[in-house]
Amino acid sequence: MLAVLAPFILALFIPALYKYVRQVHTGWFVLPLPVILFAFLFQYIPGVANGEPYTFSIPWAPSLGINFTLYVDGWSLLFGLLITGIGALVVLYSIYYLYKDKEALNTFYVYLLMFMGAMLGVVFSDNMVVLYVFWELTSLSSFLLIGYWYHREKSIYGAQKSTIITIFGGFAMLAGFAMMYVMTGTFSIRETIAMAGNIVDHQLFIPAMIMILLGAFTKSAQFPFHIWLPDAMEAPTPISAYLHSATMVKAGLYLVGRMTPIFAGIPEWFWIVSSFGIFTLLWGSFSAVKQTDLKSILAYSTISQLGLIMSLLGLGSAALYFGYGDESLLYTTAILAAVFHLFNHATFKGSLFMVVGIIDHETGTRDIRKLGGLMTIMPATFTLAVIGSAAMAGLPPFNGFLSKEYFFTGVVNASRLDIFNMDTWGMLFPVIAWVASVFTFIYCATIVFKTFTGKLQREKLDKEPHEAPIGMLIPPIVLASLVVITGFFPSLLEYTIIEPAMAAILPGLLGPTETFYVNIYFWHGWTIELFMTIGVVVMGTLMYNTYKYWDRIYFFMEKRDPVNNVYDNAMIGLVKGSTVVTRIQMTGLLRDYFTYMITFMLILLTYSLIRFDAIALDTSQFAPISIYLWAVTLVIVISTIAIPFIQQRVTAIIAVGAIGFMLALLFVVLRAPDLALTQLLVETVMVVLFLLCFYHLPELRRESFTPIFKFTNLVISIAVGVVITITAYSALTLGNQADFQPISQYFIENSYKLAGGLNMVNVILVDFRGLDTLLEVLVLGIAALGVVTMIKLRMTGREDV
Amino acid sequence: MKRNNVMLHTITKIVTFIILAFSVYLFFAGHNNPGGGFIGGLMTVSALLLMYVSFDRKTVDYIIRINFPNLIAVGLLISMGTGIVSMLFGDAYLTQYFDYFQLPILGETELTTALPFDLGIYMVVVGVAMLTILTIRGDA
Numbered sequence: 001m002l003a004v005l006a007p008f009i010l011a012l013f014i015p016a017l018y019k020y021v022r023q024v025h026t027g028w029f030v031l032p033l034p035v036i037l038f039a040f041l042f043q044y045i046p047g048v049a050n051g052e053p054y055t056f057s058i059p060w061a062p063s064l065g066i067n068f069t070l071y072v073d074g075w076s077l078l079f080g081l082l083i084t085g086i087g088a089l090v091v092l093y094s095i096y097y098l099y100k101d102k103e104a105l106n107t108f109y110v111y112l113l114m115f116m117g118a119m120l121g122v123v124f125s126d127n128m129v130v131l132y133v134f135w136e137l138t139s140l141s142s143f144l145l146i147g148y149w150y151h152r153e154k155s156i157y158g159a160q161k162s163t164i165i166t167i168f169g170g171f172a173m174l175a176g177f178a179m180m181y182v183m184t185g186t187f188s189i190r191e192t193i194a195m196a197g198n199i200v201d202h203q204l205f206i207p208a209m210i211m212i213l214l215g216a217f218t219k220s221a222q223f224p225f226h227i228w229l230p231d232a233m234e235a236p237t238p239i240s241a242y243l244h245s246a247t248m249v250k251a252g253l254y255l256v257g258r259m260t261p262i263f264a265g266i267p268e269w270f271w272i273v274s275s276f277g278i279f280t281l282l283w284g285s286f287s288a289v290k291q292t293d294l295k296s297i298l299a300y301s302t303i304s305q306l307g308l309i310m311s312l313l314g315l316g317s318a319a320l321y322f323g324y325g326d327e328s329l330l331y332t333t334a335i336l337a338a339v340f341h342l343f344n345h346a347t348f349k350g351s352l353f354m355v356v357g358i359i360d361h362e363t364g365t366r367d368i369r370k371l372g373g374l375m376t377i378m379p380a381t382f383t384l385a386v387i388g389s390a391a392m393a394g395l396p397p398f399n400g401f402l403s404k405e406y407f408f409t410g411v412v413n414a415s416r417l418d419i420f421n422m423d424t425w426g427m428l429f430p431v432i433a434w435v436a437s438v439f440t441f442i443y444c445a446t447i448v449f450k451t452f453t454g455k456l457q458r459e460k461l462d463k464e465p466h467e468a469p470i471g472m473l474i475p476p477i478v479l480a481s482l483v484v485i486t487g488f489f490p491s492l493l494e495y496t497i498i499e500p501a502m503a504a505i506l507p508g509l510l511g512p513t514e515t516f517y518v519n520i521y522f523w524h525g526w527t528i529e530l531f532m533t534i535g536v537v538v539m540g541t542l543m544y545n546t547y548k549y550w551d552r553i554y555f556f557m558e559k560r561d562p563v564n565n566v567y568d569n570a571m572i573g574l575v576k577g578s579t580v581v582t583r584i585q586m587t588g589l590l591r592d593y594f595t596y597m598i599t600f601m602l603i604l605l606t607y608s609l610i611r612f613d614a615i616a617l618d619t620s621q622f623a624p625i626s627i628y629l630w631a632v633t634l635v636i637v638i639s640t641i642a643i644p645f646i647q648q649r650v651t652a653i654i655a656v657g658a659i660g661f662m663l664a665l666l667f668v669v670l671r672a673p674d675l676a677l678t679q680l681l682v683e684t685v686m687v688v689l690f691l692l693c694f695y696h697l698p699e700l701r702r703e704s705f706t707p708i709f710k711f712t713n714l715v716i717s718i719a720v721g722v723v724i725t726i727t728a729y730s731a732l733t734l735g736n737q738a739d740f741q742p743i744s745q746y747f748i749e750n751s752y753k754l755a756g757g758l759n760m761v762n763v764i765l766v767d768f769r770g771l772d773t774l775l776e777v778l779v780l781g782i783a784a785l786g787v788v789t790m791i792k793l794r795m796t797g798r799e800d801v
Numbered sequence: 802m803k804r805n806n807v808m809l810h811t812i813t814k815i816v817t818f819i820i821l822a823f824s825v826y827l828f829f830a831g832h833n834n835p836g837g838g839f840i841g842g843l844m845t846v847s848a849l850l851l852m853y854v855s856f857d858r859k860t861v862d863y864i865i866r867i868n869f870p871n872l873i874a875v876g877l878l879i880s881m882g883t884g885i886v887s888m889l890f891g892d893a894y895l896t897q898y899f900d901y902f903q904l905p906i907l908g909e910t911e912l913t914t915a916l917p918f919d920l921g922i923y924m925v926v927v928g929v930a931m932l933t934i935l936t937i938r939g940d941a
Contacts, residue, residue, distance in 0.1 A: 677836075688854060692937060758833035759830075759831060759832060759833050761837075765837060770915075773922060774880050774884065777922050777926070778877060780929045781874075781928075784873065787933045788933075791936050791937060
């Protein structure tokens with residue numbers, strides 16, 4: 001519980017630490033937190049591996065079914081470890097990457113901690129609403145981090161783009177969650193999983209699935225939503241390493257994995273997830289080859305690798321269709337590959353991003369056309385780059401090789417499927433996978449050879465290149481050694497990380513004591529997967545060396561992703577469209593706004609009155625009206641009618657004031673002293689306010705209106721009166737008919753017992769509905785701020801609004 | 802106002818105190834009788850406004866040295882803070898507690914966590930109303 005909130009709590013202190021302890025890099029204060037959290041999560045591994053998920057719960061808004069429930073199982077623990085582990089390394093790295101006197105470190109670390117906490121919240125929360133809140137918080141903090149160098153045009157563009165796309169997906173996801181709630185009546189993911197079988201036939205099932213997938217796809221940069229990721233590379237490199245390779249973009253994968261038990265087993269899920277994934281893999285790897293910026297290459301490679309994992313999750317979902325047995329072993333392999341590759345990708349891509357960061361930091365450029373020959377100058381960085389790239393390309397003996405083999409197994413198995421029309425389209429999976437792997441091999445080769453071999457072009461570099469400081473090298477070294485270690489000893493992960501995660505994605509397939517069979521080993525014999533890898537290496541080498549001949553295919557294509565044009569045009573269209581709408585709508589006249597608002601309200605009310613057949617006028621049950629009430633009401637009506645005909649402002653104010661004071665009197669007659677008192681005081685204060693402003697107001701002018709205008713206003717105002725009266729009467733009558741118990745009885749009985757107060761109104765305000773009061777007061781405060789800013793920063797009329 | 806209104810000033814001085822005292826009474830009476838933070842706050846505002854209307858701004862600013870924006874912030878913090886207290890005891894946010902205590906002079910008195918909550922509301926109301934009115938006026 002505290003683990004999730006700890007980053008937020010620490011974030012509160014960062015500005016103070018930054019302000020008062022300037023000589024120490026703020027990152028050092030941040031560093032212990034992810035380390036402690038990592039150690040803390042680490043101790044859950046044995047328990048989770050034994051198949052005992054942990055839960056912690058605090059009621060938040062229990063009446064709405066929203067509870068702050070944390071759920072730790074294999075799948076979320078894997079993410080938790082990645083978030084904290086890589087988070088610690090990234091913080092360490094950033095201490096050396098960001099200069100302490102040049103950069104606004106306080107904001108940087110606040111955003112980073114905010115992001116870390118949000119991410120932990122996403123993966124550990126069991127409640128969909130809580131998950132959604134944290135989910136949007138990751139979008140928000142990533143927006144802040146991408147736009148960290150906010151004086152750069154491209155940073156702003158990238159930050160805006162990523163936010164628009166991911167928050168669009170987030171909203172879709174929220175809609176999906178709402179639909180799930182309609183079907184199941186619970187926001188808890190675990191309870192939904194338990195009910196999964198009963199809701200498959202519900203008509204909202206497919207829409208909910210698509211909505212949730214939209215959220216996952218936008219976050220995980222699946223085609224065609226992938227365009228935000230390359231632009232997000234404007235963020236500082238530690239951020240790219242953290243958000244855009246290891247954690248945030250994987251939130252979509254997390255969600256797909258989490259939702260697999262609910263949706264898997266129907267062909268739509270299988271097809272959408274696996275085909276979008278495999279296409280993203282191809283598109284990303286194909287686009288990566290034509291990039292010249294190292295970070296862009298990595299961005300597209302991340303997109304393609306995410307697609308790879310996504311397609312594996314889709315293929316593996318077929319396992320739930322079959323149940324556990326010999327046959328489904330074919331598909332559980334896909335899930336195994338997904339989990340394993342997810343872990344591997346986090347390690348090698350994290351280290352590669354850091355390597356690119358080092359190159360950028362020490363040479364001043366990331367353009368591969370300017371780089372070259374750095375091998376002798378930066379030997380350590382070179383080694384790291386080789387390890388990372390080789391793992392990414394799927395070469396032995398690194399961990400990427402192992403998971404790539406399993407990936408091939410998964411797609412080959414997929415081609416043998418005979419469900420969901422797989423027999424016709426299934427062959428495409430291994431073919432696409434193989435082609436994409438060739439491209440992957442090519443761009444991995446590009447990263448290593450274009451940067452580190454060849455001739456050093458000193459004159460093109462902004463800085464004199466030299467090796468990075470040791471602190472900057474440690475984090476990628478840690479990650480690279482993980483790449484090597486898990487490459488040689490994959491058994492370390494088998495039953496500690498991978499199997500529990502698989503069990504979490506595919507629950508119910510196993511009996512209580514059974515486990516999935518996970519045995520990762522190097523040598524499978526001369527299998528088809530091995531031949532595929534050999535083919536990738538041969539073809540890739542061939543194509544890399546002949547790159548300059550077939551480069552002209554790319555020559556006809558734009559360097560920029562064509563999907564970007566769709567996005568840009570959509571944005572331009574949006575601005576144009578909203579300008580037109582704004583011109584019509586925002587006339588600057590208060591009465592026009594009122595006309596819009598009131599007309600809309602009228603339509604809505606009338607529609608719902610008719611739609612639900614709710615018009616009921618029954619005057620028999622009304623209480624008799626006393627003579628005082630008649631008198632008071634009469635004064636109110638007369639003053640109201642008088643107002644439009646008054647020519648002078650003072651008289652008008654007096655008339656309005658009369659209404660107010662009469663209302664107060666009405667409250668007194670109806671025995672509501674609190675309301676009466678409040679009304680009186682508000683009226684008094686308003687009169688003073690009028691007095692103060694009065695001097696500055698212009699003379700009331702007689703405006704001449706067209707008859708049509710007057711007629712429209714007359715119709716609207718009469719309609720308002722009629723509709724509101726009907727609504728009020730109907731509400732009363734229907735309430736009586738339904739034998740409706742007013743809630744006041746509850747307060748009469750309980751206000752003294754539960755809250756110790758005799759004044760019921762006040763007890764309601766502070767005890768029973770305290771949150772309402774608090775938020776109302778908050779609104780008041782915001783309104784005051786608005787008034788102050790509007791008046792203090794009054795525009796002279798020439799500003800561009 | 803440049804003129805020296807002796808009558809107005811003298812009466813204002815007395816009346817302001819009466820209104821202020823009444824607003825304090827209203828604030829504390831809130832739990833069992835009509836009153837409470839909102840009404841008490843508005844009453845205080847009217848007392849302060851009376852002073853602002855009768856005297857010129859400089860004088861009043863010299864007498865009442867309250868930073869109204871800060872008052873709003875502090876009030877909000879107090880109200881939200883009392884809400885968090887109940888979370889520490891494992892109850893839902895904003896659960897209020899009350900009990901009876903023997904206090905010197907006052908005798909048996911009911912103390913409740915709703916009081917600081919209401920105090921926050923009171924401060925925000927005073928702050929918002931004064932800030933708004935003074936800004937509109939100050940602009941003049």
